[in-house]
Amino acid sequence: MTTLSPLVPSVFETVESEVRSYCRAWPVVFERASGSRLHDEHGRPFLDFFAGAGSLNYGHNNPVLKRALLDYLASDGITHGLDMSTTAKRDFLEAFRATVLEPRALPYKVMFPGPTGTNAVEAALKLARKVTGRETVVSFTNAFHGMSLGSLAVTGNSAKRAGAGVPLPHATRMPYDRYLDGAMPDFLWFERMLADPGSGLDHPAAVIVETVQGEGGINVARAEWLRGLADLCRRHDMLLVVDDIQMGCGRTGDFFSFEEAGITPDIVTLSKSISGYGLPMALCLFRPELDVWQPGEHNGTFRGNNPAFVTATAALDAYWRDSTLRDRTLGRAARVEQALSELCGDDGRTALGYRGRGLVWGLEFADGERAAAVCRRAFELGLLLETSGPYDEVVKLLPPLTATDDELDEGLGVLTRAVRHTAGRAAS
Amino acid sequence: MTTLSPLVPSVFETVESEVRSYCRAWPVVFERASGSRLHDEHGRPFLDFFAGAGSLNYGHNNPVLKRALLDYLASDGITHGLDMSTTAKRDFLEAFRATVLEPRALPYKVMFPGPTGTNAVEAALKLARKVTGRETVVSFTNAFHGMSLGSLAVTGNSAKRAGAGVPLPHATRMPYDRYLDGAMPDFLWFERMLADPGSGLDHPAAVIVETVQGEGGINVARAEWLRGLADLCRRHDMLLVVDDIQMGCGRTGDFFSFEEAGITPDIVTLSKSISGYGLPMALCLFRPELDVWQPGEHNGTFRGNNPAFVTATAALDAYWRDSTLRDRTLGRAARVEQALSELCGDDGRTALGYRGRGLVWGLEFADGERAAAVCRRAFELGLLLETSGPYDEVVKLLPPLTATDDELDEGLGVLTRAVRHTAGRAAS
Amino acid sequence: MTTLSPLVPSVFETVESEVRSYCRAWPVVFERASGSRLHDEHGRPFLDFFAGAGSLNYGHNNPVLKRALLDYLASDGITHGLDMSTTAKRDFLEAFRATVLEPRALPYKVMFPGPTGTNAVEAALKLARKVTGRETVVSFTNAFHGMSLGSLAVTGNSAKRAGAGVPLPHATRMPYDRYLDGAMPDFLWFERMLADPGSGLDHPAAVIVETVQGEGGINVARAEWLRGLADLCRRHDMLLVVDDIQMGCGRTGDFFSFEEAGITPDIVTLSKSISGYGLPMALCLFRPELDVWQPGEHNGTFRGNNPAFVTATAALDAYWRDSTLRDRTLGRAARVEQALSELCGDDGRTALGYRGRGLVWGLEFADGERAAAVCRRAFELGLLLETSGPYDEVVKLLPPLTATDDELDEGLGVLTRAVRHTAGRAAS
Amino acid sequence: MTTLSPLVPSVFETVESEVRSYCRAWPVVFERASGSRLHDEHGRPFLDFFAGAGSLNYGHNNPVLKRALLDYLASDGITHGLDMSTTAKRDFLEAFRATVLEPRALPYKVMFPGPTGTNAVEAALKLARKVTGRETVVSFTNAFHGMSLGSLAVTGNSAKRAGAGVPLPHATRMPYDRYLDGAMPDFLWFERMLADPGSGLDHPAAVIVETVQGEGGINVARAEWLRGLADLCRRHDMLLVVDDIQMGCGRTGDFFSFEEAGITPDIVTLSKSISGYGLPMALCLFRPELDVWQPGEHNGTFRGNNPAFVTATAALDAYWRDSTLRDRTLGRAARVEQALSELCGDDGRTALGYRGRGLVWGLEFADGERAAAVCRRAFELGLLLETSGPYDEVVKLLPPLTATDDELDEGLGVLTRAVRHTAGRAAS
16 A cells, blocks of 8 residues: 655644544545545545445435435525425425334424434434433443533543533433443442432433443443333433434444334434435434423524435435335344454454444454454555444444445455454564 | 415425425525525526525535545445545545644544534534543533434524423533623633532533624624633533534635634534535544544444545645635625615614624524514515524524625625515515 | 741641641631630730631620520520520520511521531522422622532632532522622623523522621621512512521621611521621521422521520520610721721721721731731731631721720721731732 | 420521521530530530540540630730740640650651631642642542631531532542441542543542541541552552541541551641640641642631640640550540440441440441430430431441540440430331
């Protein structure tokens, strides 16, 4: 592979802020993309097991969605609509109701809180506090919910938190499923604090949880743990907020990641793959009795990103009218698990373990350096992978749900080679 | 005009949250838009003096930008790019440097903080606190900076603040220009507090200001007041943040609204019209010595909305390579001012006054009811206008910068009629 | 004067914390005291124009109070009583009602919040927030209300605030009377913020004010300003809290310092001279309709300091059954004012001005160094004086109310000499 | 027993705030006290197993201390001294050094933070935050540290917390020893959070702990748990603050309650019995390298309560020059334990268990009603007892350390009878 660092500093280096990060790991300039592959400006292809951090469940520039988007734009459909009623929004709401809400008997009202995940989390927490008149929100170890102050307060990562520059109050942390490796019965500490008027835990407005912690290291909550949490919330009058921003939209198989557990959260946040095309869009869903907002009490300039509504509608129509995609995702989970199992069984490669659901998987290493080496080597071999976890010690597999069997095998093969190639380095 | 309320509740009423607002004022379903006009689903046209709350400075679906966008999407250019280097981002950065930064000798680094205004404000405040190690930020009466907790804390509107459900600390309010109608010399209170170790004002990290307060009621700061503020910040070691989200991108004539005053803020936020096409995009600009971010310390899923980079680049190329647009905007300011002056001079119409710069103007009424009546009547007459100000008492004129002379005259004519038609109602 | 610094470090230097302060200004070891004088361990007398920072309005070891205290202790009266009913508490409550409340037609309930000023302020603010359900409290520039976190948040002094180690939220500062030297009409900024729903001022629970700011530099609020403030509170539904800890108990003439203005605060805090003997004791008084405390909701180990109740009762009996003390204090105000006027009229001594009420006066110098030099010289000449103000630039006169005419003249004479003696140093 | 409620409301009912509490449980008016007994105004004696909530370890009006106090007052010793050097303070510091610090090889500096427990806790937390530059303080379930905002934030009791009227931030709760009944290894959760950069626990400045939680229900930490905590603090660079306000001064046998565990806290707070006579006094002790206070950075009007210094010195001289009191206290622990053991062994009395150390013991009942009934009956039988614990379900035994054997037996006998007498009521 030829060197990618130019002799003359690029505009990225001279003008873009030091806060940039992915471009450091993947030092090429990407130009186009299609399905499971990106191409750099020299035409070099990369297989994408990163999928826009979960924003591209249907692949890059999915042709069905692309057609709908191009037609809409060409016809001068509304592009920017704040929260005006538009035909594109109506189509989306009707499709969402027919395809997502009604088949699951979910009674949710739909809020457009602004087009990013953190907008949705901020809206969810504001609503939970407004409804209950309480301030404390419980979140979990290694949770990730966003970068604005309200969301950051319920996020665990200390490096992200350090960026706030102010204290991050009104949040209490509880151990995520298996955080203490079974050393304490589930929810014992949480329930004891709730029951004890001397515990110092001010009665929480809500609990916010990811069913699988993506940024936190692909930590997978068991269905019974999620049911236990939902039950705890009900018994102690706390709203249950599922942040399904990364794990929703089919990533774990079902449209919502919490369906497997058979629970119905009070509030759900969606973003990333909801537009289906990588366009900014987010939703906040909640039980109708929680819809106590005053008109405009929460707003935002881009809450009506109509081109995203168009692709979102097309995605619902294409992938969620039947269970084909869901079933395929669940089937592929077995294939990925098998590959990771073999990889971990192969001595000397230092992967400590693997875990996942649907098409989100993590391969854990002893430290972040090894995981980074694996990702670097994979990149050299043409595969995009990122790390996650508190020490960046987990290689995260997030292929498009629409990847072909061959692409899936190809990616797993490259991963296997990258792990092998870096085994020696790690030992040194 | 026929009734627009259907007998059967629409999906907007049954599924969308009560938080929706603009759709209540304009009870039609919009379908397409072009230039200065929107059309509802029945083909009825509306002249747009609202412009996406300042997001559509170049009009709806501007054909130059549209061409670039369609070509990019058709060619499978990268859609979702996080902060990967892409050709679309490079083109934007180069155009922004060549067209905006270098001609103005502005040394800024460019950060992509997530694609909405509140993302940019959160990033700006985090950075100011991180750089200075201080927590307090000074903002102004009737400021509007966004809905996430960090931005809401520096926003004045009590109805918006009430949605937070938690206290909004670390912010101190100062009077905006002319807030006290000249009853106190500019900055006397602010400077006295800064100078006095007993004042109780913890030394601020930064001051955040809009040069014209859009949501706050079209309050226009004088150039000398802005210079005084910049000077105060320099003398007292506070970072000056100009939130140019609504007033930037040519709304007041110059690309940045602060150019007229000849000041150079330490940090600038841009969003709304930066993409030019109404697509979600935001920037945070700052002096290079402030670029102390760790890689990824602030992040966000949609900070690399590449289609928006494409339209942004096209907009810079089309409108900011010379001073044509700027000069036209400044020329039209005189035309609008003349019309509003006549409207206010006409006794019995109860407009209390007008104010503005470039193509942002406000017409103030005695109360919000009258202003709402004017907007309702204008809507019936085919013109979209919204109110702003603490009591929603100011009718806000925000036409596209690309509106034709005829469109401008048409809108001003409708406004005049709407004011006249509602004069009787207000008197009752 | 012989040197007072021993060759061998004292236990004060080796064991006591560096936080100690007065002992640095007055490097002697005091042993006994009586009336207006303290004596050090070598028998050297010092005239006391400091009076325990206002805790010794009736002088040191006042014989009337001393007799009552010794009798009580000798008879094994209850010493420590928490909030048990005791005869000593009953006597105090009856005397306070008969001597203080009923003659002034004040309807207050009496709370024993713990025996220090900051306990009383914390209780007052908790109650105001509990009653109103709001969080913000307005305090004034250069206010001093105490060192615990709740009180410190409404205190202005930056050096004190810096000790908190955490942000001090929920407080908003307003300019004290004459803070802006008349450059703005009284309360214009405050009232404008209250009236404007876009100002960013969350509706305050309460306003806390000192009628004369002792630590803040002997800033004397005019009666009409206090009346204006009381009126503002009433019109805007904010509780008015007068912190009369330093200025109450006759310091300004009347028992309460706010009587002159003819206002009735909703809540009043008292401490310092309420026990009359320098024993720790504090009260929080409030309108009966505010008495919404649950039993024990605020408590404290030493809230029933019965020996203090005994001396407090004796002080009320001795000094507040008629207007003798009050009238004498008001008469002496004229005498002090006359002396300070002459001192300021005398060119070249660099005192900038003076101000005061009753027997609290301040003599302002150009800087803290000069004021400190005056106090140091006064100490050498046998007079105890301290400084106050944001720059410690004000020499504070706080003689016992029971000082004789000769003592008053003596102290004023020493002060005059100290100012003269230090004139040259200041010029250098 | 005749009724104690007068027909005419007393001044306590008409003038004192509803916040009063103990006087409701003990509806008599106390007049004098001596040793272990109080007498009401009718001469009726009560044996005191409450001891001023731990403020009267040496009994009421202890004659040795009384003599010293009367002599001091009679001789016109300094009463109120702020932080001036006085002979009384010197005597105290020298006695404290000689009697307490040097024999235990404790290197502490001594701070007089104001005369109440909450003053001392506020000072301790301010110092810990100032030294470390961090904000979070870890406290424990059912902790009680005081009523001012800084102390209340680390207190567990929800009824007390509700009085704050504002959020209580910067505190994180951990389970106290045996809180989860052994269901989790000690400190597993705490250590896991400290070690994990994704846990969401901002690195704490300090941990504050009581060795025995008095208000929390007489929860006794084991020595190995305290050692584990001290070790955890050292390994993770957190300051260890022992709040010894109620358990210090010999209550558990040793002067400091943490001596048994062999640990040396970084900061220690003392109050309650430090003056020995029930007079307000408090200390904050800390390692000399933590003494980073600026002069006067924390202050308070009554931090120099010299009469308290006199009785404190007398108490140290009388009780802490040898181990007599300590040994006697430890010996009596066995006697109390024996009595409580028999009481719990006796079926049908519904006491669930007992626990304690030295002369602080708790007898736990099924609910607060039963515990209150026991205390009411004990009062009728002439014994003062109070309840504690999150449900007020624990009867707390806190006799003076100076109680005679007969008094101890008498009190335990009355307690036994009170438990028996109330057995039927609880069953109903």
